[in-house]
Amino acid sequence: MNNDKQPCLFAQYIKQNIVVILFFAAAAFISVLVFYLYELPVEAVIYALVLCLLLAAIIIPFRYYRYYRRHRDYINAMNNIRLMINSLPDPETLTEYDSRNIISELAKELENALNEYENDRNESIDFYTTWVHQIKTPISVMRMILESEDTDEHRELMAELFRIEQYAEMVLTYLRLGSETSDYVFKEYDIDGIIKQAIRKYAPLFIRRKIKIDYKPVHARILTDEKWLLFIIEQVLSNSAKYTFEGSVTISFTKNEMLKISDTGIGIAPEDLPRIFEKGFTGYNGRSDKKSTGLGLYLCKTAAEKLGYKIYAESLPGKGTTISIDLHKEKIVFD
Secondary structure: OOOOOOOHHHHHHHHHHHHHHHHHHHHHHHHHHHHOOOOOOOOHHHHHHHHHHHHHHHHHHHHHHHHHHHHHHHHHHHHHHHHHHHHHHOOOOOHHHHHHHHHHHHHHHHHHHHHHHHHHHHHEEEEEEHHHHHHHHHHHHHHHHOOOOOOHHHHHHHHHHHHHHHHHHHHHHHHHOOOOOOOOOOOOOOOHHHHHHHHHHHHHHHHHHHHHHEEEEOOOEEEEOOHHHHHHHHHOOOHHHHOOOEEEEEEEEEOOOOEEEEOOOOOOOOOOOOHOOOOOHHHHHHHHOOOOOOOOHHHHHHHHHHOOOOEEEEEOOEEEEEEEEEEEOOOOOOO
């Protein structure tokens, strides 16, 4: 209910007190009828009726004002829902007292459920963190074995090993992004340094696919969290590598701090484009590829929102895709 709409609120007040109002009206009618039957002077009857109406004119606005004040207090409590137990108005009736006790018990149950959920989540993060660190050891051993001999078969296996490592890291990212706590550290960074880290990581994959990387350093500094921005860029490059079979990937950074990553890949179907950032959505390309998880771009969007960025996608089937990340942030100046 909108507390700005007073006519609606007053109608609710009348509806809630209709029994009292009808009883008052009936009592006044009976009094007037009795006076009339006893043939009292008309002036006396009218005088009694006027007194009843005057009393009603005093009581109804007064009680309505209290009704409005309590309604406003409940609205304020709703707007501060996490502190609502302390901000609720004191109960005036047995029903309000019982309702407050129910709300208090529900709040305790919710608090216990949230604590249990957070504990389970932290245990899951600890487990998967340990699992990822442990699985890195056999991955490193396999990489050393494969690097010992440069053959087509070994290069193929290296590419698949790289994907395994990426999926393992994605598990941790998925869990950490859903956590209420964060390890974001905002500082000024050289955008070239972050982009070059991502390029170096995916360079072997692009070289194997014979895809050219086109990037010219811009020598600009931005306010960001290096780890999470690097993750976003890596995920976009991973998608470009997955769906680009010839041509190039171009990375550019505009003066208004818009980072663009464009590829000459297979593109995205127009009907899929509005949904590519949805969780688990794979679209036509993902269904035909049979290996897409539908999490990469979803994690990109989630991480971008956590950093206060906006992310967009443009694509033409058969022509390629451009992912744009708006990295602009207002500079904070301290006196």
